[in-house]
Amino acid sequence: MSSKIVIRGARVHNLKNIDLEIPRDQLVVITGVSGSGKSSLAFDTLYAEGQRRYLEALAVDARQFIHQIERPDVDTIDGLSPAIAIEQKAGRYSPRSTVGTMSEIYDYLRLLFARVGQPNCVQCGCAIKAYTTQQIVDELMSLPAQTRLQLMAPIAIASAGARQKILRELARNGFARVRIGAHVHELSDAMEDDAGADAPMDLIVDRIVVREGVEKRLADSIEVAARAGAQIVKVSAQSASGAEPASDLVFSQKFACVECGSALPEITPTLFSFNSPSGACSGCSGSGVKSKAAGRKNPEAEATSNSQPCTECEGRRLRKESLAIKMSGRNIAEVSALPVVEALEFFRNLQWDERERAVGKKILDEITSRLRYLMQVGVDYLSLDRAATTLSGGEAQRVRLATQIGAALAGVLYILDEPSIGLHQKDNARLLALLQRLRESGNSVILVEHDPDAMRAADYLIDMGPGAGEQGGSVVACGTPKELMRAAASRTGQYLSGQLQISPPAQRRKGSGVFLTIKGAREHNLKNLTVQFPIGALTCVTGVSGSGKSSLVMDILYNEMARRLHKAQAPAGSFDEISGAENFDRVIGVDQSPIGRTPRSNPATYTGIHDHLRELFAQLPEARLRGYKAERFSFNAKGGRCEACGGDGVTQVDMYFLADVFVTCEVCKGRRYNRETLDIKYKGLSIADVLDLTVAQAAELLASIPAIFERLRTLRDVGLGYLRLGQSAATLSGGEAQRVKLARELARRSTGNSLYILDEPTSGLHFDDIRQLLDVLNRLIDAGNTMVIIEHNLDVIKCADYVIDLGPQGGRHGGEVVAAGAPEEVCQKPVSLTGQYLRPLLVA
Structure with missing residues (x-):
C-alpha cells in the first residue's frame, strides 16, 4: 500500500477543493481556528469514506444500506486504511453502560469471578466450596495413617412418617446402619424405635481406615454418599488411638453451605451480569436505582435525577447470590467501585494458589493491561462502575481510546477529536506517549487538536484556515512542526514558535475585596477544604484529573448557589458553610453537556433566534395573505x-451491526419544511435558507432586527461565527455546545452581580479563539460580575486574577488545596504541578 493517504478535490462543507497528501503510519495533527474545516477533513471526508468502503466490502445483504449513505464530496482518496473514529462529543449511552462495560474490563471481571471467586453463604457468610470426588479423596488421604473414617450421607426428614418410609427404602437398597444424633443404629432397630425422631439422621455408607491402596474404594464410597445425600458428604474421622472424640468433616459437591444448607446457583459469568436476569437484582432489574414515580418500568427513565438507589441491592445492581462471591474479601461490585488506580493495585496484590493462578492468569493479564491503558489516557480516577452517562465528552473519548488500544489492532487509521480535552499537562504527556505507541504498532493516527504539546509531538502538522466558515477550508501550511513554525502564512506556527502569544494582563484585578467562601467542603475526595473566591475577579480552579475541581466548583458551589438564588432542585455536595452569597442575584453555570440530542435541536432554537425568525416570517405580506401564523414556520x-422526516431534515437508518446513521430526507432534501412554507421569502430567502446561513452571514442579513442581531452578535463574540443557525446539536463538540450556552447567557441583560461558572470553556479553541474568548470574559468581569472557571489551558490560567490549584494527585491522593493566589504566587509553590508548567510562561 502507498506510504501516503492522497486526497484529491475534497469539497465537503467549507473545504475549498483541496488536494492533500498525508503520511501513513505517522502521528498527524490537524489544527486551525474553530470552523476552519478540520472536522470536515478528518471526520466528514476521511472517516466517512473509510466507513463507506468498509460497507462495500461486506456481504451482499449487508450492502443494502450503502445507497443511503452519501459519498463524501471528494474526487479521489487513495491509500485509505480501515478507519476508526473516536470523537469527544458526548455519546448516547444506555444508563446501564459503565466505564467497566465500555472498556470491556467488566466482561473479563465477570469471567474472573466465575472462575476463581470464593463463594460464601448468603445466610450465614460461611465460605462455600464445591469439592470434586478426587479433592475429597485427597483431603481424606492427607489425614494421619490409621485414621478411622465413617463415610455418611445426610438424610433430610420432612416428618416422622416420612422417616419410616425412607428407612425402609434404604434397607431395600442394601444399607445397614444410620447415625441418629450422636448414636449409630442398625436400620432394623431404627425402624422399630422412634427415639430421636427430631435428631438429624445420616446414612452410614462405609467404614474405612486410612492407608495406602484404599483410594479406589474411598472414591466409590464418596460417590455413593454424594448420590444419597444430595451431593453432601459427611465424614466422621477418629484417630487411630481413639484418645480424642471423633470429628465430623463436611464436603459439598455443589455450591451449598454445609452449615445451613443455603445453596448458590451455578456460578457462570452471567451470574455477574446486571443485564441478565441470572445476575440482575430483582428489585431494580439491574439498573441500581428505583424511580420515585410509582409504576415506572423503563430502566432508562429510572436512571434520572428523579430516582434513588435500590434498597434491595443498595445500588450495586446485582442479586445477593452474585455479591456473595468474593475475591480477597471483595465482591465484584466492591471491586468495580474502586478507582482505576486502586483496582490495579488490588489485582497486583492478589495471592493465588497454583490452581487459581493456572485458571485466572490470562484473564487477569487482560484486566490489568486494560487498567494500565486507562491510567495512561488520564482517567485513573474513574471507577469501573461509573455510569457512562455521567462522563464528559473527553472522558468518554479516552475510555474508548483505551479500549481500542487494548484491542491491539494494526494497519488501522485512527481519527481522534481533541483527546487532550480535560487533561492536565502531566496527564497529557502520558496520553501522547500512548498515541505514539499506537503509531509504532503499525497504525496511522490523526488528531484534530489545538494542544501545543500534541502539535510539537506530531510527526506531521496540517494547519487549516485561514479563517472560519467561508473564510476557511484551505490548507494554510503543512509539514513537520519545525517547518510549520517557519511558514509565514501559518498563525498556528507563529504561536508555536513564540512569535505570537497571549500575554498576561499588565495588572491583575484584586476584586471588590469581598470573598465568596466555602468552608468544610467534603464532597467525594475533598478533604474538608476552606476555599475563597474573590468577588469581581477571574478565578481559575486547576489541578490534575480527579483532583476534585468539579466536586468543588460544580457539585458544591454551583448547586448551592443555584438552590439559593433560583430554587434549583439538585442537591449540593457536602460542605459546612458558604458566605458571601448575598452579593449575587444570579448564577450562570455553563458546562459541556449537549444543547440537545435530536436533529431538531440547533443553535437557533437554543438561543431563541428561531422564535424571532418565525415571528418575522409570519409578519411578511405573503404569509399574512395565506393566513400563516408563527407556528407554520416551526x-x-x-x-x-416536512412530514416525511417530521421536520428533522434527516431520517434514521438502522444499521443493525453498526451505529445507526442519519441520511438526508429524500422529500425535503434536508430543508425540514414543505414546499408551501418555503414559498415565503424574506429578502429572497426562505426560512430554511436563513437557517442554513452561518452566524456571521445571518448577522449581516438581520442587522436591522435588534432582538435577533444581539443574539447573533454574542454567538460571533464567543467565536462561533462559522456555525450555521440550523446546524444539528448532535454535530456540535462539547466546547461548541458550551459556547452556545455562554452566548445565550451573554445576550441577557447583566445586573453586574452575576456569578458565572464555566467548565473548560477553551475546549476546541485555537490560540486566536482563546484570545477572543478572554476578551468577552474580561468585559463581563469589568462590568462587576464574577467568573469562576475550571481550566487546564495555561494561556487562560496565566491571564487569571486568582488561581486555586487542587491536588497533589487525583482520587484519594487529591482533594487538597496545594496552592492559591495570583499565578505568579502559584508558580513558586514546588508542590503545585500546575505551577511547574506555568512557571516558564511567567518567569522571564
Whole structure:
C-alpha cells in the first residue's frame, strides 16, 4: 500500500477543493481556528469514506444500506486504511453502560469471578466450596495413617412418617446402619424405635481406615454418599488411638453451605451480569436505582435525577447470590467501585494458589493491561462502575481510546477529536506517549487538536484556515512542526514558535475585596477544604484529573448557589458553610453537556433566534395573505414542516451491526419544511435558507432586527461565527455546545452581580479563539460580575486574577488545596504541578 493517504478535490462543507497528501503510519495533527474545516477533513471526508468502503466490502445483504449513505464530496482518496473514529462529543449511552462495560474490563471481571471467586453463604457468610470426588479423596488421604473414617450421607426428614418410609427404602437398597444424633443404629432397630425422631439422621455408607491402596474404594464410597445425600458428604474421622472424640468433616459437591444448607446457583459469568436476569437484582432489574414515580418500568427513565438507589441491592445492581462471591474479601461490585488506580493495585496484590493462578492468569493479564491503558489516557480516577452517562465528552473519548488500544489492532487509521480535552499537562504527556505507541504498532493516527504539546509531538502538522466558515477550508501550511513554525502564512506556527502569544494582563484585578467562601467542603475526595473566591475577579480552579475541581466548583458551589438564588432542585455536595452569597442575584453555570440530542435541536432554537425568525416570517405580506401564523414556520409542529422526516431534515437508518446513521430526507432534501412554507421569502430567502446561513452571514442579513442581531452578535463574540443557525446539536463538540450556552447567557441583560461558572470553556479553541474568548470574559468581569472557571489551558490560567490549584494527585491522593493566589504566587509553590508548567510562561 502507498506510504501516503492522497486526497484529491475534497469539497465537503467549507473545504475549498483541496488536494492533500498525508503520511501513513505517522502521528498527524490537524489544527486551525474553530470552523476552519478540520472536522470536515478528518471526520466528514476521511472517516466517512473509510466507513463507506468498509460497507462495500461486506456481504451482499449487508450492502443494502450503502445507497443511503452519501459519498463524501471528494474526487479521489487513495491509500485509505480501515478507519476508526473516536470523537469527544458526548455519546448516547444506555444508563446501564459503565466505564467497566465500555472498556470491556467488566466482561473479563465477570469471567474472573466465575472462575476463581470464593463463594460464601448468603445466610450465614460461611465460605462455600464445591469439592470434586478426587479433592475429597485427597483431603481424606492427607489425614494421619490409621485414621478411622465413617463415610455418611445426610438424610433430610420432612416428618416422622416420612422417616419410616425412607428407612425402609434404604434397607431395600442394601444399607445397614444410620447415625441418629450422636448414636449409630442398625436400620432394623431404627425402624422399630422412634427415639430421636427430631435428631438429624445420616446414612452410614462405609467404614474405612486410612492407608495406602484404599483410594479406589474411598472414591466409590464418596460417590455413593454424594448420590444419597444430595451431593453432601459427611465424614466422621477418629484417630487411630481413639484418645480424642471423633470429628465430623463436611464436603459439598455443589455450591451449598454445609452449615445451613443455603445453596448458590451455578456460578457462570452471567451470574455477574446486571443485564441478565441470572445476575440482575430483582428489585431494580439491574439498573441500581428505583424511580420515585410509582409504576415506572423503563430502566432508562429510572436512571434520572428523579430516582434513588435500590434498597434491595443498595445500588450495586446485582442479586445477593452474585455479591456473595468474593475475591480477597471483595465482591465484584466492591471491586468495580474502586478507582482505576486502586483496582490495579488490588489485582497486583492478589495471592493465588497454583490452581487459581493456572485458571485466572490470562484473564487477569487482560484486566490489568486494560487498567494500565486507562491510567495512561488520564482517567485513573474513574471507577469501573461509573455510569457512562455521567462522563464528559473527553472522558468518554479516552475510555474508548483505551479500549481500542487494548484491542491491539494494526494497519488501522485512527481519527481522534481533541483527546487532550480535560487533561492536565502531566496527564497529557502520558496520553501522547500512548498515541505514539499506537503509531509504532503499525497504525496511522490523526488528531484534530489545538494542544501545543500534541502539535510539537506530531510527526506531521496540517494547519487549516485561514479563517472560519467561508473564510476557511484551505490548507494554510503543512509539514513537520519545525517547518510549520517557519511558514509565514501559518498563525498556528507563529504561536508555536513564540512569535505570537497571549500575554498576561499588565495588572491583575484584586476584586471588590469581598470573598465568596466555602468552608468544610467534603464532597467525594475533598478533604474538608476552606476555599475563597474573590468577588469581581477571574478565578481559575486547576489541578490534575480527579483532583476534585468539579466536586468543588460544580457539585458544591454551583448547586448551592443555584438552590439559593433560583430554587434549583439538585442537591449540593457536602460542605459546612458558604458566605458571601448575598452579593449575587444570579448564577450562570455553563458546562459541556449537549444543547440537545435530536436533529431538531440547533443553535437557533437554543438561543431563541428561531422564535424571532418565525415571528418575522409570519409578519411578511405573503404569509399574512395565506393566513400563516408563527407556528407554520416551526419544524416541531404539523402544518409547515416536512412530514416525511417530521421536520428533522434527516431520517434514521438502522444499521443493525453498526451505529445507526442519519441520511438526508429524500422529500425535503434536508430543508425540514414543505414546499408551501418555503414559498415565503424574506429578502429572497426562505426560512430554511436563513437557517442554513452561518452566524456571521445571518448577522449581516438581520442587522436591522435588534432582538435577533444581539443574539447573533454574542454567538460571533464567543467565536462561533462559522456555525450555521440550523446546524444539528448532535454535530456540535462539547466546547461548541458550551459556547452556545455562554452566548445565550451573554445576550441577557447583566445586573453586574452575576456569578458565572464555566467548565473548560477553551475546549476546541485555537490560540486566536482563546484570545477572543478572554476578551468577552474580561468585559463581563469589568462590568462587576464574577467568573469562576475550571481550566487546564495555561494561556487562560496565566491571564487569571486568582488561581486555586487542587491536588497533589487525583482520587484519594487529591482533594487538597496545594496552592492559591495570583499565578505568579502559584508558580513558586514546588508542590503545585500546575505551577511547574506555568512557571516558564511567567518567569522571564
